[in-house]
């Protein structure tokens with residue numbers, strides 16, 4: 555009779571030899587796999603939360619605090635930087651956009667949802683020469699706050715040192731984006747923010763419309779993925795990321811309203 559040790563011995567003889575693995579390839583396969591991106595999302599998150607990035611943001615963010623919400627966030631940033639210094643880990647649309655614009659140096663930036671220009675001015679602070687297409691329907695009294703429109707935002711951009719061009723597209727993004735891309739199917743943006751329609755279907759539509767127009771290596775930023783008034787936005791973001799394998803994505807939901815961002819790999 556066989557003892558226990560013998561009976562459980564694996565039978566290597568019955569294992570088929572493995573097929574030969576393909577050789578490690580050199581370019582152009584490597585170049586395709588490694589992708590066009592100059593920055594990956596984890597690095598972008600680290601740069602966004604670095605003490606040096608906060609120091610630069612806090613030099614100008616106080617000037618953007620022209621409504622109650624941004625005043626609150628400005629005080630929140632300063633308090634946390636004072637308390638936790640370089641250990642403070644927090645992401646939102648502002649530090650992500652600032653870090654992304656520094657890293658990517660966008661030539662062309664698309665912003666859906668501009669309001670008083672806080673996010674657009676943040677991009678301009680990092681990359682003053684950027685050309686901007688800014689889409690907003692300027693909903694009156696948005697979130698209980700004044701929403702003065704393109705002339706106000708243009709002044710703000712100039713105050714923050716903008717030297718590039720800006721085109722305002724005033725109206726509903728669900729009409730304007732398809733019209734823009736039908737007229738210019740070749741249009742590619744190095745940086746895109748989606749922060750307009752916060753309904754489930756509307757946010758999905760904006761994201762689905764813009765992703766094909768994100769340049770390889772470009773960065774997409776989606777705000778408010780854990781906003782208590784829009785709890786479905788995290789699932790919207792995840793769905794878009796799942797449907798677009800070209801995106802490498804990151805989500806931050808620990809504190810504040812949260813932010814999703816992604817780099818287009820190829």
Ligand SMILES: C[S@@+](CC[C@H](N)C(=O)[O-])C[C@H]1O[C@@H](n2cnc3c(N)ncnc32)[C@H](O)[C@@H]1O
Pocket residue numbers: 647666667668669670671672673674689690691692693696701725726727728749750751752756
């Ligand atoms: C959250 S605010 C944008 C805030 C801005 N990105 C910032 O960080 O300062 C949203 C803006 O989107 C605009 N908006 C909402 N739905 C829209 C739509 N379907 N088309 C265009 N703009 C829209 C509103 O008028 C509002 O100004």
